[in-house]
Amino acid sequence: MKKSILTLFLLTTVSVISFGQVSFKDLIATNEKAIFSVFTYDDFGVPSGSGTGFFISAGGTGITNFHVLKGASTAIIKLNDKTTYKITEIIESNQDADLIKFKIENTSSKVFPFLTVKTTELQKGEKIFVIGNPHGFESTVSEGIVSSLRETEGYEQVIQITAPISPGSSGSPVMTMDGKVVGVATFQYTEGQNLNFAVASKMISKLNAQNKKLTSNTNTNFIVINEQCKDNSELILNSIEYQIDKTILNLSFTNVSMGYGANMLIWTQLNTKDKTFFIQDLNTMEKYFATGSTIGTSREDGSKVPLGETKRFKIYFPAIPKTVNKVNIMEGISSSWNFLNLDLSKYLNIENQQTTDYSRQFALTKLENKDFKEAKMLLSETVEKNKADHDAYNIMGIISYILDNNYDALQYFSKAIELNPTNDVYYFNRFTVYYRQKKDYEKALEDISYAISNRPNQGDYYQYRAFVYMAQKEWKKATTDFDLAINLMGESAYLLKYRGSCKTWLEDFTGACRDWKDAYKLSDYSDTQLKEWINKNCK
Secondary structure, X not given: OOHHHOOEOOOOOOOOOOOOOHHHHHHHHHHHHHEXXXXXXXXXXXXXXXXXXXXXXXXXXXXXXXXXXXXXXXXXXXXXXXXXXXXXXXXXXXXXXOEEEEEEOOOOOOOOOOOXXXXXXXXXXXXXXXXXXXXXXXXXXXXXXXXEEEEEOOOEEEEEEOOOOOOOOOXXXXXXXXXXXXXXXXXXXXXXXXXXXXXXXXXXXXXXXXXXXXXXXXXXXXEXXXXXXXXXXXXXXXXXXXXOXXXXXXXXXXXXXXXXOOEEEEEOEOOOOOOEEEEEEOOOXXXXXXXXXXXXXXXXXXXXXXXXXXXXEEEEEEOOOOOOOEEEEXXXXXXXXXXXEEEHHHHOOHHHOOOOOHHHHHHHHHHOOOOHHHHHHHHHHHHHHOOOOHHHHHHHHHHHHHOOOHHHHHHHHHHHHHHOOOOHHHHHHHHHHHHHHHOOHHHHHHHHHHHHHHOOOXXXXXXXXXXXXXXXXXXXXXXXXXXXXXXXXXXXXXXXXXXXXXXXXXXXXXXXXXXXXXXXXXXXOXXXXXXXXXXXXXX
């Protein structure tokens, strides 16, 4: 069987069904102590994939799949007892066989439980079991038999097993009933049932020497943070880089609000102390102001972030001493883009990185490449483990809307609102589905009104409610909301044009003509429809 004829589905992030057997519970209790989760981060500090691994020596030498660590700048493991260690060195690997051997940092010379590798030939029908960490559900056990032994290019020998394994179980040990490792779970044939495969353990002794350091794990000038902005959950501070001549903030922004249409514009102003990003040392109160960024510096040259997608960007500052630990990071004095009372010292050790919301963070990485289905699956994992994560439900609603599944979108937005009834964005997102897709103007009106009550100074909310009133032929209410929108956002050709239209239904033709003429002027006399209306109706 050639590897090329398989539909390989690398098992980096997904699930497995757990069912324990009392007859070998003691064996499981012993072996699971040597099995761990693997979490990786790229050179921007964002999650890049997870999997499973296991120790093969008491000193902390581990095995996992090559694809789990491929491209990682930083990686940590999390043991069965919740302790974490950073992976410091790749010792050996074989990309074709999808295996990699590594060392962890073990400064205290701790003795770790480890598994014994068996290289004797297996027989079809032999019982096996797998322990892995799919979907973040740690120490999940599955049983089965060896259904076939196949010679495969690159892998040499592949073990086909019936024990259920799924994406997320990459690197899990496949063990015989004596507890010894005979294979490493690697891939499955996705178009069939119970077609799961592992690389034979004898390949572990045939890996190629690497002696490669993970760069960020040995670089004290790079700190992985991954903190969500409390006032604007769409913004995440991923990491900080300290260089000789500058300090760099690595951030990412995900557009999960329908209020900005197909594209949201993001920018950060420079050379204005009231609106420019700064890092403030909370010990000396000194401020270091941004000197540049990789996004626009004004609305006119703002960087586009399409709905449901994530954009990475950098903010540059003068070189800041690494001794500055407690900081405020703020975009001016009034923006919601801020990270307050941040203690950088707690992020110095990558082992302290929180992994509880890793699936949600990894989902945002998938959104960078419009991998909506994979992102939605990861978010489903997130809410399975944390049913109160309203942000995750909202993002799943956005993804469902993009995939033209309005029913699911409404369900997810409703769940987000149930969990956090004061978030105006969630109401607006559900309003959009009711208004644009369902044409249910009563429910749309209810949601946009809730959004306004939660954020009364958001001018475009009044504009959208005015359109609902227009659909209901409530011309006076629509005119009032256009007044409020104009008061909050200023006059625009768009708002004046539609307010003028409402006034015609109220028989205020003088007011309508005044609005249309002002709108025509603001459009640089380019709106031919306005020109026609004015010529036909206004003296």
